[in-house]
Amino acid sequence: MILRGLWEHDLAWSFRRSPVTIAAAVLTLTCVGAALAAPWLAPQDPFDMASLNLNEAFTPPAWEERGLRAYPLGTDNQGRDILSTIMHGARISLGIGFASVLFSLVLGVSLGLVSGYFGGRLDALIMRVADVQLSFPAILIALLIDGVARVALPSERHDDIAIPVLVLAIGLAGWVHYARTVRGSTMVEKEKEYVQAARVIGRRPLAIMLSHVLPNVMGPVLVIATIHIATAIITEATLSFLGVGVPATRPSLGTLIRVGNEFLYSGEWWITVFPGAALVILVLSVNLLGDWLRDALNPKLR
Amino acid sequence: MPLYRLIAAALVAAALTVAPAYAKTLKWAAQNDILTLDPHSQNHATTNSILQHTYEGLTRYTRDYKIEPCLAVSWKELSPTHWRFNLRKGVKFHDGSPFAADDVVFSFGRIKQPQGTMQIYVTGINEVKKVDDYTVDFILSGPVPILLRNIVDFRIMSKSWSEKNRAQNIQDYKAKEETYASRNTNGTGPYLIKTWEPDKRVVFALNKQWWGKLDGNVTDVVYTPIKSDATRVSALLSGDVDLVTDLPTQDVERLRKDAKLKVLDGHEVRTIFIGMDQHNDELKYSSVKGKNPFKDVRVRRALNMAVDRQAIRKVTMRGLSIPAGIMVAPGVHGYSKQIDIVPKYDVAAAKKLLAEAGYPEGFEFTLDCPNNRYVNDEKICQALVAMWARAGLKVRLNSIPFANFIPKILNVDSSAYLLGWGVATFDALYTLQSLVRTKTTGADGNFNQGRISDPKLDTTIDAIKIATDPVARDALLKEALEKVRDQAYYVPLHHQLRPWAMKKSVSTVHSADDRPQSRFAVVK
Secondary structure (H helix, E strand, C coil), X not given: CHHHHHHHCHHHHHHHHCHHHHHHHHHHHHHHHHHHCHHHHCCCCCCCHHHCCHHHCCCCCCCCCCCCCCCCCCECCCCCEXXXXXXXXXXXXXXXXXXXXXXXXXXXXXXXXXXXXXXXXXXXXXXXXXXXHHCCCHHXXXXXXXXXXXXXXCHHHHHHHHHHHXXXXXXXXXXXXXXXXXXXXXXXXXXXXXXXXXXXXCCCHHXXXXXXXXXHHHHHHHHHHHHHHHHHHHHHHHHHHCCCCCCCCCCCHHHHHHHHHCCCCCCCCHHHHHHHHHHHHHHHHHHHHHHHHHHHHCHHHC | CCHHHHHHHHHHHHHHHHCCCCCCEEEXXXXXXXXXXXXXXXXXXXXXXXXXXXXXXXXXXXXCCCXXXXXXXXXXXXXXXXXXXXXXXXXXXXXXXXXXXXXXXXXXXXXXXXXXXXXXXXXXXXXXXXEECXXXXXXXCCCCCCHHHHHHHCCCCCHHHHHXXXXXXXXXXXXXXXXXXXXXXXXXXXXXXXXXXXXXXXXXXXCCCCCCCCCCCCCEEEXXXXXXXXXXXXHHHCCCCCEECCCCHHHHHHHHHCCCEEEECCEEEEEEEEEECCCCCCCCCECCCCCCHHHCHHHHHHHHHCCCHHHHHHHHCCCCEEECCCCCCCCCECCCCCCCCCCCCCHHHHHHHHHXXXXXXXXXXXXXXXXCCCCCHHXXXXXXXXXXXXXXXXXXXXXXXXXXXXXXXXXXXXXXXXXXXXXXXXXXXXXXXXXXCCCCCCCCCCCCCCCCCCHHHHHHHHHHHHCCCHHHHHXXXXXXXXXXXXXXXXXXXXXXXXXXXXXXXXXXXXXXXCCCCHHHCEEC
């Protein structure tokens, strides 16, 4: 019955009607699955330094003349299998993407709820901060936070803290959209009768916000979050491409593209093209899913 | 078009018409920026290379590294420990003040200050005495057979300018101090440094009052540090720069085939090596507690044997290196093929040595590595991490920009590090004294950041400093270099080959000390 109910649901209906969305979902699931299962699925463990053979570095993909079957997409400048590094790299990229989105979501939604529910000076303060932040591009804010963290923290710890710092930087750069959306919805919701009823029977503001308002403002938040995952992955890739992201010994997709970029002129295209393609596929399919979700949840388009 | 743009355009047009017909700009790019403008502060090839355009010594090198007069016109050895230099008359510093004996005496006192790293160039000189305004005497502590080569890099600053600007002291680079002299220059050389925008560019202009004559025709030089290999090559291919002096190894073949460019082959007297902390009783960055594994010669030998130098040469360097067994490169006096024996690559033997030393499971340590200084530095470090992993050693790689790396190793805050050592004097003593001699004061051990201390070697090195008989001196050099090799005090990796690429319209002289001299360059 439940399954049947899900199948009949509006969302499922619109999902079934859109082949692009189905393709995007399949691709996203494949990417996420491959990334999650990388330690078991990948042909080589690129972090096990002892397994790397420098003499097999720069091997082209298997179908090229000098290619080896052991390395289907070839190897990089250190003899790492490209396919395995992409799988492990996607794991790091996705991990950072999800974690930073979760961080901005929690931060943005809480601030938005508080701002919309209480209004007044607090609202003005939070929204002005948001306005100021909106006038900077997200990548600049992430760079700023990342740069400050690098200077403030001892250099020998950089590698260990690189990922938390990135999550923080990307997360802090993205909270504004959540806060603005939630604030708007909250202002609408708090005037409705059920919220007033809750207030009349004496529930405390925090309880009202969490148990009455929040569930009713989450729809748009989910849409933003889905699209934001794609943006966060791109931001991480950009930071890593600029060399301020994750360290080269534990590469994410952006690091792989940066490293491979050096070898474009000398003809070793596969080192950068495959991670680049993986990034495009991942971000595109997540974006398409987000677009679909936005349309499906938008009452005006129904 | 806004008014200011019109004015700017008019000014540019005016400048173009007014500029003399022979104005030629050399746009030169390499990987890293200079560290300072203070000529006595940092013994760093790029910094020296830029500053030699502006600051001069009493002697200088010709195109083929012979000694010729510079700020001194002649000299005489009054006794083995007493030299007399006659200074060039009529030379003016860039600020217009005249050059005289007082400036030499002042500069000698300055370069010797302990916060600098250039004392090696005045090693063995006890005192510089003014005889008259254009004569100085060098009083030596013992014979210095390579005195004239050493003092090429003893660069003369103006006493009055330094005093006026309170720059009598060398900046304390380790403490990140800035002084007037670390941001401004005032030398006697062929070019003035107009601006230095860190990490962006250094702009030079011809010193029209220069006493010498240019061999080339370059009147303006713009040096641009471009860290990214791909960007640097793109800049050359697109014509944004005329000359690149450190090519990414992977692009050399392609650049050779480009019809608009030419590649000038040459080697560099620089050896890339790994240094290890052999002083502290416990390594700062390691899993081993209570003792220092690098004090054990077996561990150092194991590290040496686990490095596949041929693979680094073939893959990482694309053939542009000579695998090294000793700490000086071909072209340096003291080098010979017979003693440059590369340790055999043997992982099993390395494991066995580690087990004998008490580390059957290996151990962990951190390797500090610059990522913008030497050809493929970071990639070499990554390859080393993999190679050592096969011998059971877990190495954490800490790769950082050179500007952060240098204070770290100068503060002896490193357990193992990658460094390259170029030999400015073309004599092996330079390497032995700086890298191997026990650290005392002055140049002795001033880059011995693993604090190697071998009293017998110290005796040999001190003997080399004053040996006047060439045959005996060569024997001592050989003995010392072999001892360093056999005791594995360092892990030498390779000697760098350094092709340069430039536009067809540019010609210059390749310099094995990695210091391109714009006065030799011709731009058509």
